[in-house]
Amino acid sequence: MDASAARDGSRASLERVRPPDLDSVDHEILASLQTDSRTIAETIGARVGLSAAAVQRRIKRLRQTGVIAREVAVLDPHVLGLAMTFVVTVEMERERIEVIEGFRSQVLADEAVQQCYYVTGAADFVLVVCCRDMADFETFTRRMFFDNPNVRHFTTSVVMDRMKVGLTVPVRPAQVR
Numbered sequence: 001m002d003a004s005a006a007r008d009g010s011r012a013s014l015e016r017v018r019p020p021d022l023d024s025v026d027h028e029i030l031a032s033l034q035t036d037s038r039t040i041a042e043t044i045g046a047r048v049g050l051s052a053a054a055v056q057r058r059i060k061r062l063r064q065t066g067v068i069a070r071e072v073a074v075l076d077p078h079v080l081g082l083a084m085t086f087v088v089t090v091e092m093e094r095e096r097i098e099v100i101e102g103f104r105s106q107v108l109a110d111e112a113v114q115q116c117y118y119v120t121g122a123a124d125f126v127l128v129v130c131c132r133d134m135a136d137f138e139t140f141t142r143r144m145f146f147d148n149p150n151v152r153h154f155t156t157s158v159v160m161d162r163m164k165v166g167l168t169v170p171v172r173p174a175q176v177r
Helices: 003-007 024-035 041-048 052-064 097-109 134-148
Strands: 082-090 113-118 125-131 150-158
Touching: 024 041, 024 052, 024 082, 052 125, 082 097, 082 134, 097 113, 125 134, 134 150
Parallel strands: none
Antiparallel strands: 082 125, 082 150, 113 125
16 A cells, blocks of 8 residues: 555555554654644754754655655634534444445545544444534534435534644554564
8 A cells, every 4th residue: 555545544544554664763753743843854853863864864754655644734723713513423324335435425525524433333434523603513414414315313412622632643662573
């Protein structure tokens, strides 16, 4: 599987992939970039004991191997008028591949959906959705769920407080085998 398949959330990204060999310096670079992706190579190099050029080569390799999937700006939804966040569980009418893939395509195309997980258990999907207000969310539910004959049931929880939001992953040195 190539790095782009791992980034786009495709079914191929669920396959087990052998992680690239990372040393403790790679882990330190990743930890620094997760905190602030705009940190310059000179600053990272001073922390890890490498030249800026060596840090840049490592970052390039981390991008090429898919370890660094994307570098984005994290926006505050409240400042942008998206005051409400919802966690929605969705149960599909049938578990056929074309139904799952159709819903997946619908979710990927809708900008209100911030996160989507295909899960086991009573629900088939768990969504995190941001909307301006309840009226905006009602419009979302109509287009995403009520207008979709393959959605059997959905349950909504309104987020009262965003206690922790992030995309950082634990970065730890490779295990000795």
